[in-house]
Amino acid sequence: MVVMLLETRTGVSAENAPPHLSGFDLKPTVWDPHNPITGAYFVLDTHPASHLQSSLLVTNTGTVRGTVVLYPVDAFTAPTGGTAYRDRKDARKEVGTWIKLSQEKITLGPGQSANIPFEISIPAHVRAGDHVGGIVAEDLALRPVVPSNMPVHIRELRAVAVQLNLPGPAIEKLEATGIQPDGGTTYQRIQIGLRNTGNKMVKANGTLRILDDKGQIVQKQEVRYGTFLPQTAILTRLNIRHKALPIGHYKALLNLHYGHKQILDYTTAFTIKPKKTFTGAVESLVKLGDSEDLLTLFAPWQLALGGAIGLLLAGGVGYWLVKSCMRLARQLPRRQ
The missing domain is CATH 2.60.40.10 (Immunoglobulins)
Known part of the structure; x- marks a missing residue:
């Protein structure tokens, strides 16, 4: 059994990977010192029908050589709020379709980093406001679960958000x-x-x-x-x-x-x-x-059968009442 573990890139530095394992950190290659959050994830002001160039810094924080596959995804809201990311197999409909990576697979040694350029193409017809997607790095190495005798392995995924702000009236609703x-x-x-x-x-x-x-x-x-x-x-x-x-x-x-x-x-x-x-x-x-x-406790055929039996019983009772009344009516003249 393989379990996917997704870690979202925040303003906190990535922890080192466990001994003898690779581990990967993602962050923007270039960031704005006047806006600290841009050191953790991408925040880009843009407009419809535009093309942006940016770069992702991928670092192996582990102690062994490792390989990751990179791919863009759409984002959605987690059940209690916060940004979550679609699975690799999920259909992409928005930001995930706008991002084109220059490289989709990379192998790095311990402590080694690489810049991955990518392009964002904004459609001509797109709503104003905030649009959020992400870039995911999926580590191809499987991590054993402690205790190691369990038949479960974890595949680590790390995501970095890509937030695009388009001009227009702001609507909070x-x-x-x-x-x-x-x-x-x-x-x-x-x-x-x-x-x-x-x-x-x-x-x-x-x-x-x-x-x-x-x-x-x-x-x-x-x-x-x-x-x-x-x-x-x-x-x-x-x-x-x-x-x-x-x-x-x-x-x-x-x-x-x-x-x-x-x-x-x-x-x-x-x-x-x-x-x-x-x-x-x-x-x-x-x-x-x-x-x-x-009524929901019974299947349709049971309800139909019950209805039929009910009609038969009602018909039988009705027939008995009619016969009883007719018999009583015949007896009344004799008594007079």
């Missing part, structure tokens, strides 16, 4: 796409859906409050989101704290502050239902007046 229970785990969780429909990267923080059907606050949690990329969506899962929410109807109120004094207020209702068992379905019917869960 977060939208909530829903809040609902997450029934996929043992622990009770709430899913929060968010989408950045603007063209600027933003960070957000605020609170989620959950009220029961009597208007009492039963949960209140602080929420924080790291960098939220434009035109991306996320689904965050929050564990319900202290005590699980009982079966019932609830209201969720989400308040977020983001960007430059922007506020998102979102309110929606959701229902906590019992597990999909016969007992749970009956409980849902009694407490919530919801028969849907009870």
Whole structure:
């Protein structure tokens, strides 16, 4: 089994690789001393229909000779914010398609570095604002997992961000796409859906409050989101704290502050239902007046068969009632 381990380039220097292993660090070859973050990743101001030339510095921080393959990728927003990168096999649709590397594979000795020039071609028709992709270095050497008797190896990937800023009106806009229970785990969780429909990267923080059907606050949690990329969506899962929410109807109120004094207020209702068992379905019917869960326990053919049997029984009871009434009607004249 091979596990991919992706490390994102930040402002912190890369740690040395473990003994007898290669390890690679990526950073811009040239950076602006007046903007320290440009020493960690690429931040480039550009415009539509333009071509940029830049260079990537690749360094083997390990103790043995190693080889990496280099490739550009698109970026997306991680579930709790922050920049994440698409897999090598994923289709590229934006920045990943704009970057063309001069070299896609390189072998370096311990402590050796190399500059890899690359070109960025911006399309003529592209939205204003922030666009983010990345360049990934995938180490071809497999790293064993400790303890070494485990049949698992790790392939290390290191990524450096490429941020492109295009001119035009700045739009900061977060939208909530829903809040609902997450029934996929043992622990009770709430899913929060968010989408950045603007063209600027933003960070957000605020609170989620959950009220029961009597208007009492039963949960209140602080929420924080790291960098939220434009035109991306996320689904965050929050564990319900202290005590699980009982079966019932609830209201969720989400308040977020983001960007430059922007506020998102979102309110929606959701229902906590019992597990999909016969007992749970009956409980849902009694407490919530919801028969849907009870019906979903049966396959369509079972429902059809049950309906047919019900019709037969109803028909039989109806026939018996008609016969009984007719018999009673014949007996009445005789008694008179």
